[in-house]
Amino acid sequence: MRRRELLAAGSAACALPAAALDFAAPRAPAAMRVSTDRIIDIAVGIRPFRAQGPRIEAQRLHGKTVVHHYGHGGSGWSLSWGSAQRALALIQAHAKPAARIAVIGAGAIGLTTARTAQQAGFKVRLYARERPPRVHSSAATGLWTPESRIAASEHATAAWCADWEAMARASFKAHQGYLGLPSGPVEWHDGFVVSDDGFDTPLPGHVGEPDYPDLYPRVADLRPQGKALQPGEHPFHQAQARRFTQLVFNIPAYQRLLLDDFARDGGELVQREFRTPRDLARLPEAVIANCTGDGARTLLGDASLTPVRGQTARLIPQPEVDYAVIYRGHNVVALPRRDGLLVAAMGEHDFGNADLRPDREHSEDAVRRLAALFG
Template sequence: MHRRSLLRGSAALCVTASLPAFGLEFAAPTALAPIRAQPDRIIDIAVATRPFRPQGPRIEAERLHGKAIVHNYGHGGSGWSLSWGSAKAALPLVLATREKHVAVIGCGAIGLTTARVLQRAGLKVRIYCKDRPPEVRSSAATGVWTPESRLCTVEHATPQFLQRWEAMARASFKVYQSLLGLPGEPVEWYDGYVLSDVPFDQPVPFAASEGEPEYPEIESIVRDLRPRSVTLEPSQHPFHVPHVRRFTQLAFNLPAYSRLLMEDFLREGGDIVGREFEHSRQLAGLRERTIVNATGYGARALFNDKSLVAVRGQTARLIPQPEAHYGLVYRGHNLVVVPRRDGILVQAQGEHDFGNEDVTPDRALTDEAVKRLAALFA
């Protein structure tokens, strides 16, 4: 060993030995700012219809009306979460047609993301759509990374299906990590708290929507992608409930993220044409010979897919509170809170959401959820 290296090492040992045994002292965590949960602070109520298929997402190709149709729809509550991986799974089907000009039908989570993946593969892409963000249904989503949400029924969760799902989830997750720290915070991590009146190993009453099927428990397959939740002592949180765990979650600030996708798509030569299709025969009139169907629940009417079921989801936004940047889940109380940049999002599930196409906002449902949230800070 060189003498100089030995001297440096000896000096370091001396410094280390002189440090106090109890370690470093850090400042106490900042107290959580209370959420100002008042009905008069509600700035928006939005309703989406998740496109649930018992079989799971449809990613396959067919010939129809002289066109090569590549289907990419039916992701339930996992559309944003699986979008990049799902587009990656559809890409080989598009490339197999050898067409350089491709049409995408739909400008929501799956349509926009698929268009970007096709562009990255060197293709010229035109999107045809009735609506654009923020009018599309996926703009009313909660905006958290939940790749297992209403994905399929238990009987369709075969090993082959789960292998494909895992690949999509991991591919999407990897892309989202590359979007952290961008202007506008389109994607970010946040801490949150799960509250419970009973120990976490005990079940709580859960009022599932009438007719809703049993979903597979598959989150553990990708559990390594999320930090583990931590049980907190009463002195470590301000909530007046007996059981609390802290978790860390990935979220999408949908206005900023949708704008990012749109701007990237247009900057790289993409084109968007406003058009509504009432029947799949109308696709024969498009100039592109390869078409990606990313219409979500719209595929039920457009492609006669009667397996699609609408699952209603209502969210509300309170005036943004930058100082209250944490989420909440209150077990057994039908309450989920997400600290998005465009406002504190409050979600509650209705009794008849499954199979419900009605997108009329239910103000009473939101008011009750906000009151339950306010009670936590009373």
């Protein structure tokens, strides 16, 4: 079609009432196909929680400068880029420009720290005992939740909260740079928060967990406000629902892209386990970013870290489903990830629990509760 014909066709379409256009007519969202026989994988991971918030500080250790960068609780993917900028400032204070530095750890924090250092001109060698998909970060749900189990209220001073906000905003901006790519590492999706008994009842806490600061209002402007829906405006039979819009990470695609970008820019990945801090002294690099997550508990004997177990199940991918569900009160989250319909459920006893054995019954129970929502 020539340009003039194209323009004419365009203006004719504009003259039609919106309802006459196929693409403008509202469509009922496709129902999620949730049944236990569609589970294709169950992953278990550990959130590295610190009541004080992430540890981002430099320390002289056995002749090396170690920039500690771990303890991001349930927010590692979300906060990663902003947090990496903090770690970078410490690296820059101790390493010559363009020097070779070491990063230990290939989870969300190690990969983003390595990329941030490369972008600042450093040569990076990444050492890790495990690489994706065997890192804890691979088990993550994949929502932008920079406030999830990131610190205990008692440590969230005004200065700490302001610093957290700056990291969250920087990270949010960096994630937007990964939109629109063919593998879809980052996408925006609409979703429904669903509740059996309304949204005003407070949710019960989980066993042993501290009080968490209410940080969400500080970054509420970064995503559209939720909207209450009337029955008929959502696909759930016996529940109330609100619409929300949320940033979703397709974790495998994001990890793959970060690893590919790291290698393309000359990064080296070495499989190695460090058993004691003294092992760090054997590295040729003088500055080392320690991004070992929960691994720092054993490597450094850091008792400020508490493991928080989490489990996610993937169901056979359903590309026609493009919305998320948060089932309030049931602690079940379902995400339309590209590698499967992801179903995550909080456990009663996750806090302080480092048990990595999958509990299939727990995931099946979450799937059944979700299935009941669709009738």
